[in-house]
Amino acid sequence: xxxxxxxxxxxxxxxxxxxxxxxxxxxxxxxxxxxxxxxxxxxxxxxxxxxxxxxxxxxxxxxxxxxxxxxxxxxxxxxxxxxxxxxxxxxxxxxxxxxxxxxxxxxxxxxxxxxxxxxxxxxxxxxx
Amino acid sequence: xxxxxxxxxxxxxxxxxxxxxxxxxxxxxxxxxxxxxxxxxxxxxxxxxxxxxxxxxxxxxxxxxxxxxxxxxxxxxxxxxxxxxxxxxxxxxxxxxxxxxxxxxxxxxxxxxxxxxxxxxxxxxxxxxxxxxxx
Numbered sequence: 001x002x003x004x005x006x007x008x009x010x011x012x013x014x015x016x017x018x019x020x021x022x023x024x025x026x027x028x029x030x031x032x033x034x035x036x037x038x039x040x041x042x043x044x045x046x047x048x049x050x051x052x053x054x055x056x057x058x059x060x061x062x063x064x065x066x067x068x069x070x071x072x073x074x075x076x077x078x079x080x081x082x083x084x085x086x087x088x089x090x091x092x093x094x095x096x097x098x099x100x101x102x103x104x105x106x107x108x109x110x111x112x113x114x115x116x117x118x119x120x121x122x123x124x125x126x127x128x
Numbered sequence: 129x130x131x132x133x134x135x136x137x138x139x140x141x142x143x144x145x146x147x148x149x150x151x152x153x154x155x156x157x158x159x160x161x162x163x164x165x166x167x168x169x170x171x172x173x174x175x176x177x178x179x180x181x182x183x184x185x186x187x188x189x190x191x192x193x194x195x196x197x198x199x200x201x202x203x204x205x206x207x208x209x210x211x212x213x214x215x216x217x218x219x220x221x222x223x224x225x226x227x228x229x230x231x232x233x234x235x236x237x238x239x240x241x242x243x244x245x246x247x248x249x250x251x252x253x254x255x256x257x258x259x260x261x262x263x
Contacts, residue, residue, distance in 0.1 A: 022143055053153070093240065
């Protein structure tokens with residue numbers, strides 16, 4: 001089965017979805033990404049969905065799961081590049097992706113990840 | 129409302145669901161639907177095609193171009209399976225309720241994305257969901 005590549009850039013993982021995913025492919029990505037976060041100790045995931053012309057409830061759930069699982073593994077996920085038509089459709093479908101961080105493009109997404117990592121360190125400091 | 133175009137897509141595998149989405153996208157583009165309208169129709173088709181595959185044990189999708197009396201163009205999609213059917217329609221049409229492992233947004237979500245929505249089902253009789261989206 002074709003798999004979505006996961007690139008490592010420093011302490012971040014970069015995923016760009018460029019194919020029309022069938023459901024097994026979306027599930028495989030979720031598993032692969034979880035494994036890579038665990039193996040690399042990555043602090044952030046940038047999930048670029050700018051090439052996706054549709055997000056249905058299955059892909060929406062994948063995005064939501066990736067975000068939740070990475071958070072539990074102490075990494076932040078930022079979803080970038082969602083097309084406006086996709087966003088309108090998602091909300092009408094009934095999916096609001098609560099708790100999922102988003103940014104308009106990869107550059108802003110990267111800035112948000114860096115900021116989050118900084119904030120994470122501060123939080124840990126406050127807790128002690 | 130005479131149909132001017134009709135085609136059929138088998139729904140037997142996840143790849144077929146992807147093909148169904150692509151077929152609907154192409155037809156909606158050809159009919160001059162806006163990007164948002166295309167996206168809504170394709171997303172509804174994806175939800176319903178997955179239902180046909182997972183809950184209906186496979187089936188097929190039919191696509192038709194409709195022309196209303198006022199010349200308005202629409203696309204009608206039917207999703208047909210010979211599966212177990214739906215015993216409790218009220219429950220099936222409840223947001224967030226799922227008989228499987230999904231989010232329970234397939235039927236209710238696709239209803240919101242369509243202009244018209246019709247579902248025919250009975251236990252042991254299979255299910256046929258028809259949606260229309262007018263341009």
